[in-house]
Amino acid sequence: MKTIEVDGIKVRIQIWDTAGQERYQTITKQYYRRAQGIFLVYDISSERSYQHIMKWASDVDEYAPDGVQKILIGNKADEEQKRQVGREQGLQLAKEYGMDFYETSACTNFNIKESFTRLTELVLQAHRKELDGLRSYAVDELNLAELEEEECKPEGAENSLKACWC
């Protein structure tokens, strides 16, 4: 659990670090189900981890809820001398998937707060959109119900009402 501030609002977020190893995949998939935001993380000093992102992304598509927000992360940005994946490659992949992209370093704290804040922002935005959608749907339904009620009034109902008021 962590509390971060987004647009002046304090948001409590629950963070799960799922295991990357194949043998834990069955458990990992269970975490996707209730996720609202997901970081897809590769290691900039490992081309293999970058290639693996496509597999992670397809798992997310399959198991995570439809509206889940995703950000691509190239971690270990402090390991410049060992870099195997260019920043451009990260940007390109993120663009293909329609995701934001950050290079980060858990060691130096580079872009950690920024990426968490951004993902939280995206989740909140998606939530608001969903609520607005539900609200306008509810208003439409109410209007429809009112209309139907009008239409269902028995004939002469208006007159009989008038008669009562006299």
Ligand SMILES: Nc1nc2c(ncn2[C@@H]2O[C@H](COP(=O)(O)OP(=O)(O)OP(=O)(O)O)[C@@H](O)[C@H]2O)c(=O)[nH]1
């Ligand atoms: N230089 C550097 N090393 C890092 C960074 N982040 C993690 N590491 C190191 O990378 C190794 C693996 O880190 P983990 O946090 O276990 O990575 P993981 O992806 O969660 O691993 P799995 O649990 O196997 O999926 C550890 O030795 C960390 O210290 C970073 O930003 N820079």
